[in-house]
Amino acid sequence: MPFADYFAEFTLIDYLTNFIDVLLVWYVIYKLITVIRGTKAVQLLKGIFVIVIVQSFSRLFGFTTLSWMMEQALTWGFLAVIIIFQPELRRALEQLGRGRLFSKSNIQEEEEQMQVVESIAKAVGYMAKRRIGALIAVERETGLSDYIETGISLESHVTSELLINIFIPNTPLHDGAVVIQKNRVAAAACYLPLSESPYISKELGTRHRAALGISEVTDSITVVVSEETGSVSITKNGELHRDLNMDGFKELLTNELMQSTKVKQPSSSKWSFRGRDNG
Known part of the structure; x- marks a missing residue:
């Protein structure tokens, strides 16, 4: 049957059905990507992509043995995926069972995020008064799973x-550090990369360097409470906002995590390194 004649038999309903079918498939793929984003499954997908490319080239150039090996890897890889990524699959199925995988209202997300902001602000206020050192990283678009794996898993409400x-x-x-992922405390006692910038004041301690380090490689928001002075700081995009009062701290944290209007200038001095602070 000629190609043109094949499409001539399609009715308007057929075109509409196929269009909706494609949209649904892309939506399902998108939601699955949001589930595995920031997890080890992302690396798995990259590995599968490499195997498919190698298999295609081996068939093209007639590498029989290599092609057979790639086919076996794909055939048995499905079983390996189920075993290795059982926690991720279980979490996805749990979300599907709760109806949260494919639908989560903006109002619900906003309420959860606001609850996280309130909890962090309350905890930081308490620790700042008593000079209890703290380091809290909040995940945004860039996944922090590599750093979560260095700590102790908690998976608790914030x-x-x-x-x-x-x-x-x-x-x-x-x-x-404590890492908050998807509005939950994912892990504690995590190791964050230290900033190697030569422009950082020698007065800054390990906590501040770690907060700056993670903000240089991810888009996370990181909160620091100094153990020596009780001062509160926030790092984002490689920038340090120091000596925040609680109103300025909560305003900056809310604007960043709630993704609302442009951040107003808090009552702090950005990159103002004053006094000894070993954080």
């Missing part, structure tokens, strides 16, 4: 009480 207890001195989890 509450001020939990954050305070984590950073109480001499407790098992106080040394390191």
